[in-house]
Amino acid sequence: MDHLGLWLAGLLTLGIYSFLYRDNPWYKVSEAIFVGVSAGYWVVYEYWQNFVGKFWDQKGDQPWLWIGAALGLMMLMRLIPKIGWISRWPLSFIIGATSGLWLMLYLTTNCIAQVEATIFPLFGADFDASAIAIFSNFVLVAGTICGVVYFFFSKAHTGAFGATARVGIWTIMITFGAMFALTIMNRMSLLIGRTSFIFGEWLGLLR
Amino acid sequence: MIARRSTPDSGTCGSLRISTFCLFLLLGVAAQLSAQEGAVDTTTRSNPQIPPAPVTSLIAEDFNYDDGENIMLTWVPSIDDQPAIGGVTGYQVFQIRNDGVPEKLADLLPGANSFRAQDLQIDSTYRFYVVALADGVSSESIRTAPIRTEREWIDWNLWNLMLITLIIGGAIIVFIETAKRGKKLFVRKIAGLEAVDEAIGRATEMGRPILYIPGIQDMDDVQTLAALTILGRVAEHVATYDIKIRMPVSRSLVMTAARETIKASYQAAGRPDAYSEDMVSYVTDEQFGYVAAVSGIMVREKPATVFLLGAFMAESLILAETGNSVGAIQIAGTARPAQLPFFVAACDFTLIGEELFAASAYLSGEPRALGSLKGQDVGKAIAMVAVVLGMAAVTLYSLTEGGAFKSVADWLHTMFTIASD
Numbered sequence: 190m191d192h193l194g195l196w197l198a199g200l201l202t203l204g205i206y207s208f209l210y211r212d213n214p215w216y217k218v219s220e221a222i223f224v225g226v227s228a229g230y231w232v233v234y235e236y237w238q239n240f241v242g243k244f245w246d247q248k249g250d251q252p253w254l255w256i257g258a259a260l261g262l263m264m265l266m267r268l269i270p271k272i273g274w275i276s277r278w279p280l281s282f283i284i285g286a287t288s289g290l291w292l293m294l295y296l297t298t299n300c301i302a303q304v305e306a307t308i309f310p311l312f313g314a315d316f317d318a319s320a321i322a323i324f325s326n327f328v329l330v331a332g333t334i335c336g337v338v339y340f341f342f343s344k345a346h347t348g349a350f351g352a353t354a355r356v357g358i359w360t361i362m363i364t365f366g367a368m369f370a371l372t373i374m375n376r377m378s379l380l381i382g383r384t385s386f387i388f389g390e391w392l393g394l395l396r
Numbered sequence: 397m398i399a400r401r402s403t404p405d406s407g408t409c410g411s412l413r414i415s416t417f418c419l420f421l422l423l424g425v426a427a428q429l430s431a432q433e434g435a436v437d438t439t440t441r442s443n444p445q446i447p448p449a450p451v452t453s454l455i456a457e458d459f460n461y462d463d464g465e466n467i468m469l470t471w472v473p474s475i476d477d478q479p480a481i482g483g484v485t486g487y488q489v490f491q492i493r494n495d496g497v498p499e500k501l502a503d504l505l506p507g508a509n510s511f512r513a514q515d516l517q518i519d520s521t522y523r524f525y526v527v528a529l530a531d532g533v534s535s536e537s538i539r540t541a542p543i544r545t546e547r548e549w550i551d552w553n554l555w556n557l558m559l560i561t562l563i564i565g566g567a568i569i570v571f572i573e574t575a576k577r578g579k580k581l582f583v584r585k586i587a588g589l590e591a592v593d594e595a596i597g598r599a600t601e602m603g604r605p606i607l608y609i610p611g612i613q614d615m616d617d618v619q620t621l622a623a624l625t626i627l628g629r630v631a632e633h634v635a636t637y638d639i640k641i642r643m644p645v646s647r648s649l650v651m652t653a654a655r656e657t658i659k660a661s662y663q664a665a666g667r668p669d670a671y672s673e674d675m676v677s678y679v680t681d682e683q684f685g686y687v688a689a690v691s692g693i694m695v696r697e698k699p700a701t702v703f704l705l706g707a708f709m710a711e712s713l714i715l716a717e718t719g720n721s722v723g724a725i726q727i728a729g730t731a732r733p734a735q736l737p738f739f740v741a742a743c744d745f746t747l748i749g750e751e752l753f754a755a756s757a758y759l760s761g762e763p764r765a766l767g768s769l770k771g772q773d774v775g776k777a778i779a780m781v782a783v784v785l786g787m788a789a790v791t792l793y794s795l796t797e798g799g800a801f802k803s804v805a806d807w808l809h810t811m812f813t814i815a816s817d
Contacts, residue, residue, distance in 0.1 A: 205688060208688075208691060211695075212692065212695040212696060216692070217692065219688075220688045220689060220691075220692050223682075223684070223685045223688050224679060224680050224682075224685045224686075224688060224689045226685075227680045227681070227682030227685035228679070228680035228681070228682070228685070230682065231680060231681040231682060235681075264649075264652070267652060276652060277656070280615070280649065280652060280653060280656075283615050283616060283649065284615055284621065284653075287615070287616035287617075287618075288618065288621070291616075291617075291618050292561075293557070293561075295618070296557065296560065296561060296564075297557065297814050300560075300775060300779055301556075301557065301560065301812050301813075301814060302812075302814065303779070304779050304782050304783055304786070304812045305809070305812040305813055305814075307783045307786075307787065308782070308783065308786030308787055308790055308805070308808060308809065308812065309787065309790060310787075310790045310791045310793075310794040311787065311791045312791060312794065312795065313794070314794055315794065316794065316795060330783065330787055333783060334780055334783060334784065337776050337779060337780050338780070340749065340750045340751070340776065341773055341776055341777075342583050342584050342586075342750075342754050342769055342770075342773055343582060343583070343584075343770055343773040344582075344584065345582075345584050346584060361748065362740070364733075365736055365737035365740055366737070368733065368734055368736075368737050369737035369738070369741065372734060372737070372738075376710075376713075
């Protein structure tokens with residue numbers, strides 16, 4: 190049985206990779222199995238994780254969980270077209286509640302924490318920063334200001350404002366370049382992991 | 397005269413000397429006695445049979461501005477808690493609830509003089525005591541008076557967050573009201589959005605479908621909300637030009653919301669009969685299962701236009717490259733910095749970060765969306781001013797040590813620091 194699973198995993202992995210050549214029956218079969226199995230897995234996962242784990246097992250200790258259960262039930266009303274409109278209520282509740290939560294999270298992480306991190310002495314605490322550090326500090330502050338200017342939507346990008354915004358987008362693009370390289374390196378490690386599975390665990394060619 | 401005069405002086409000096417001698421003698425004896433007592437004490441405290449002195453002045457106070465699960469304990473350590481003596485090896489903190497059974501909360505090192513009791517029950521009464529430990533012996537402090545955990549509705553430690561929220565929120569409300577009164581609010585052109593009409597026109601000319609991917613996150617992600625807002629505008633065009641739109645999604649809630657959005661757009665365009673629920677289909681929650689399915693759809697249906705708008709993760713490059721390989725014009729946008737480079741590299745137009753949120757306001761032109769966008773710009777202006785002022789004040793203070801600069805720097809630091817309990 191272990192061997193069957195191993196061969197199945199290996200063949201399906203190659204099937205997914207075969208998409209690199211073109212769309213083909215092998216890929217279609219692998220894709221269908223992948224999608225079907227994962228969708229089924231998520232149904233089971235959600236049932237045990239959310240319904241049983243978060244509601245059924247704790248409903249006695251935390252009566253307010255019944256409110257969540259009621260909202261979930263209202264969402265299922267979509268299955269009955271005549272009263273399908275009821276599902277809009279839990280949907281609007283989710284959007285409203287999470288918008289409020291995200292508001293504070295975004296404000297603290299994307300705004301306040303960023304500002305706080307950018308307030309520092311350009312030349313070091315006791316004028317003791319190295320030339321490289323001072324240059325980095327200037328780049329960091331200028332890049333931050335120019336970047337924010339680029340995302341300022343109330344003013345047209347013309348004149349000095351436009352020039353500052355252009356510096357901002359260049360800063361952003363250079364940052365993207367560095368991030369691109371970093372992410373590609375991470376993806377390469379994933380590829381190495383999968384190749385290691387094919388040639389090691391499956392085919393036994395790696396010792 | 398001299399002798400007469402010198403005699404009393406000599407006497408005075410003599411008695412002064414004697415007095416001084418006696419005083420020193422007394423002090424010396426007292427110091428000696430004190431030293432002897434100390435020596436006796438040290439010997440006594442080092443004796444493993446005798447418990448150390450207990451902690452004193454134990455006070456329990458409700459922790460300020462919390463959710464009612466914390467109580468702060470402070471005390472004066474045992475007088476035997478001195479490294480030279482080595483009389484105390486640590487402390488144990490105990491709590492007593494209504495049932496009267498003590499429960500150990502923590503083991504603390506010597507020198508500890510405070511402890512925060514966490515994860516307590518809200519609106520419950522507790523008593524506490526601290527045990528000073530020595531080698532094999534211990535001594536308990538007196539127990540605190542019963543104290544009740546209390547939940548505060550407002551965390552005043554975060555007053556700065558409240559102030560900034562009120563300023564930005566106030567600005568948003570002002571701009572929304574301004575827009576509602578009919579004043580036209582200026583929003584600069586966004587290149588990626590200018591291409592939306594062009595992309596829809598291309599699909600019309602080629603007679604091929606439009607593929608709309610709203611990311612892989614659920615409705616609790618603000619990027620998904622932005623994607624659905626843009627979808628409303630796109631779907632209206634689609635309905636007008638009678639193009640086919642295909643929208644595979646990875647979340648059931650997104651499917652529901654997207655169907656509602658497209659249905660409303662078709663109604664707004666005067667073509668409710670042309671709407672079909674098949675336009676939006678659920679695939680799977682699994683990230684790469686979804687990617688496999690969408691990639692398959694791309695190569696089989698060869699859409700003329702692909703929208704990749706929303707929250708994306710590792711699948712961004714796969715989707716963008718596959719869309720590129722089938723020759724589709726691609727408009728992408730996300731607020732996830734790590735995925736933006738892939739969209740910039742593989743797509744025709746990219747909405748970077750906040751442009752995605754601005755897009756929904758820009759396209760809809762609704763007062764609420766536009767006012768929100770303009771209000772956020774006020775927040776950005778405040779941030780820029782704070783960065784410049786703060787950086788200048790800190791730098792000048794570090795160079796000159798001027799008090800005024802320090803005050804400004806400290807105030808800005810306080811204003812932009814999130815207090816953590």
